Amino acid sequence: MSGGYHDAAAALVVDGVLVGALQEERISRIKHDPGLPIGAALALLAQEGLSPQDVASVFFHEDPYAHLERVLLWSLRSFPKGLKAFPQAMRKQLGSDLWVLDSIAEGLGIPRGRIHKGEHHRSHAASAFLCSPFEQAAILTVDGVGEHHSTGLWQGQGAQISCLGQLELPHSLGLLWAGVTGWMGLAVNRGEHEVMGLAAHGQPRFSDVFERWLTQSEDGSFEVDPAPLAWLSDPERGFGPAMEAALGPARAFNARWSLQDPDFQLRADVAASLQQRTNEVLLGLATALHERTASPNLCVAGGVALNCRAIAHIQAHGPFEQVFVQPAAGDAGGALGAVLSGLGIRAPMHHAAWGVCCDAGRAQDLATELGMKVERVEDPVQRAAAHLAQGQALAWVKGRCEWGPRGLGNRAILASAADEALGVRLSTQVKPRAPFRPFAPIVSNTSFSEHFEGRPDLCTPFMTTLRQSRNDLSPATTHVDGSARVQSVGPKDALHEVLAAFEKESGQSVLLNTSLNGPGDPAVARETDALAWLMAHPGTPMLIDDLWIQT
């Protein structure tokens, strides 16, 4: 399990085999749920016909005592600056975080002795390497902060992971991103992906500022200037007056974005500068790691690993032959890493459908009861393709929900990627979002190279990298700089047949694919979430297995 900060999650191993992994938000319906993943654990157990009493061991992804130690140490180190945040930090530590292992035992109703603590970055490292197809690999973990560390260099062999070195606070790429995210008026620990999307609109004219704030040594290690950051004194905002002095005044929190805003270009240029420096530093770290391990394979995990621009940069310019980033590379992934490293097993990941099922029979009963039009279709693939070829959007629900923040083909809003106007309608009416954020394309392995540079790799099935578009046939899913966070699908994937049928109907082979959720909501998991989404978006039909449902 992982939790207590953001993106709580649980992963379940039965008899040495990974059988499920699920974020708590999909059950609690609280986006990035910071609590404990009791609901997710119970849902996974129930799906396997098990009860909590059947659980032999629970592995938590970090060490609560080392976490408390870090809070105490930094309260002393930052005195008196950190005094303001100290009472709140201690209330959280002594009120809940310290007792997290007890809370898990109480939540599941099992003896406390079955709960084991882990180590934050080791859990991240395990989540990447033990799910990869590699027998041996270099592993890079980068996030805001674990117990004491922000960054780790590791080596994996078989089911063993050894630490080669770690960087301690305050030198943290994640906390620098958090500070800039706060300066952008976005929620810290939630809006970082928006800053990444914004970067494509800008020019790195603040690169000198970020080179000063983020310096790197020849051995790959880096230092972050703590002056512009306020992760201790003001963790909600994450930045201090020095950042405003260097970059200009911060945006108002949650202010609406407009491409016509007079300061839009400034924000985009700052994002581009941060992204460029991040690319350079991560490439430096990866190169140093390669020199130490001589491995042709790299696994990356931690919140910063979700930065698909940086991953693409490492793939394009780094020394590794293969790079793997699993879909829940952030803190949610810690649950998976904790259980795999706790048990010492490998679970190479070939798909992301590890969550709970959507029950079509129950959906039919509920939809009928709610007065929706329900039709059982003979050929759902053909019906979906024909609908999409007519330039309409479709909500697609099949099988188990995805592991990680991306919709990867089981809970999706689909549309033609060639229809730019439809993309605009989706981003303004169906799934409102900042105007600079692109949608992602989905394409079959066989058509991949026709539309995108390179070939499908270990990251493209999980949307954890990006590629440049080769043509202008997919304007609805191509970012302003020509990049796309493309998902590749093979014959075993649910959407492969739909893509083939859509190509027959329309002559196009790329679809727009975005996760099925409303603004501010987690992605749909079960049939009740799916029908709630449909009620809120009456213009878009939904296909659940072979049920065609309209309001």
Add this chain to the structure above:
Amino acid sequence: MSRFQTLSELVRHFLHRERWVLLPLLGVLLLGAVILGVSTGLSQVAPLVYALF
């Protein structure tokens, strides 16, 4: 009962040679937490806190 396991693991963690210097601070904080818990609210503890500062 399970809380005793946590407390014992916590003390073991801070008894480590490099960490024992934090024990007094931890002790004061835990004592404050216990007083708050026992007195069931801040109002009983407030006069002591004011006297301290």
